[in-house]
Amino acid sequence: MPLLELKNLVKEYRIAKGFFSAETHAVRAVNGVSFALEAGETLGLVGESGCGKTTTGRVIARLVGKTSGDVLFDGTEIFSHAEDRMQALRRDIQIIFQDPFASLNPRMRVGDSIAEGMEIHRMGNAAARRDRVAELLAQVGLSPADAGRYPHEFSGGQRQRVGIARALATRPRLLIADEPVSALDVSIQAQILNLLEDLQKEMGFAMIFIAHDLRVVAHLSRRIAVMYAGRIVELAESQALVREPLHPYTRALLSAIPWPDPTLKNRRQVLAGEPPNPFAIPPGCPFHPRCPKVMPKCLETAPVWRAVRPGRWTECYLYEEQGIVRD
Numbered sequence: 372m373p374l375l376e377l378k379n380l381v382k383e384y385r386i387a388k389g390f391f392s393a394e395t396h397a398v399r400a401v402n403g404v405s406f407a408l409e410a411g412e413t414l415g416l417v418g419e420s421g422c423g424k425t426t427t428g429r430v431i432a433r434l435v436g437k438t439s440g441d442v443l444f445d446g447t448e449i450f451s452h453a454e455d456r457m458q459a460l461r462r463d464i465q466i467i468f469q470d471p472f473a474s475l476n477p478r479m480r481v482g483d484s485i486a487e488g489m490e491i492h493r494m495g496n497a498a499a500r501r502d503r504v505a506e507l508l509a510q511v512g513l514s515p516a517d518a519g520r521y522p523h524e525f526s527g528g529q530r531q532r533v534g535i536a537r538a539l540a541t542r543p544r545l546l547i548a549d550e551p552v553s554a555l556d557v558s559i560q561a562q563i564l565n566l567l568e569d570l571q572k573e574m575g576f577a578m579i580f581i582a583h584d585l586r587v588v589a590h591l592s593r594r595i596a597v598m599y600a601g602r603i604v605e606l607a608e609s610q611a612l613v614r615e616p617l618h619p620y621t622r623a624l625l626s627a628i629p630w631p632d633p634t635l636k637n638r639r640q641v642l643a644g645e646p647p648n649p650f651a652i653p654p655g656c657p658f659h660p661r662c663p664k665v666m667p668k669c670l671e672t673a674p675v676w677r678a679v680r681p682g683r684w685t686e687c688y689l690y691e692e693q694g695i696v697r698d
Contacts, residue, residue, distance in 0.1 A: 381402060404423070408579065410577055413571065433449055464544075465488075480518065481520060485508070544577065548580045550583070580592055589613050603676075605617055611683065619664050620658055623640045623642050
């Protein structure tokens, strides 16, 4: 049984049509997302801003509700839990937020912020919690003496380390990392990525790594799911996806990655147009207005999510027959 399984997850928001209007639009931030995550595995979730990847993570953590579909953790639907049962489950599902400064209480010392989750879940006495805070700070590359400092006294990279320590304080089984390095310098990004990789090996938690940089995701993830307009358009092993992307959108994302070797010729695929308006997703395949390989049927009916090779899934009419690539 997988640790986490999503089945046709849908999340809609109702947005007013006008300032004084009582009518609302239905905006589908997540539209039929399905995947499974094994214990100890890292799944990368990548796509442009606004594609629904952060909303997917927040639904999994039950920070926002769902519209339909299933979110199964250890085979149990998490939205069937009463609040008291969900509080216990939150110990197993933790999240690292994108902005480390906004996610930390500026009036709390970082040691208190890290210990707060343990206190809520009644993990040990006060002395044991202080020891655990000191241990976590050392694990993330900070000094135990930093527990008495406030968030504004740290750099951005150090604050993100505090956020990681706080997320790991309850010894979660699933960690959702929501763009944890996007606001950091490149050198600090590498440190945080290596830190997460080392901590995962040591503690054995599963991780959903959300980012818009496919290069960063490929470095850390065993599998990658590529999202576009609220849907997953390709899912594959990390190295297979980077070596041979199938979906035209994935190819465009990979072509945008700068390679450090000047002898490599990387043909850039510039997509026409802009991401679709969430208020007016086009009929058929939502990617068809920007797709260089668009066909007439792409404008009418959305393609079916199918396995085209062992361990490789995509949603594209280029692969109508399983295992056959038409390029």
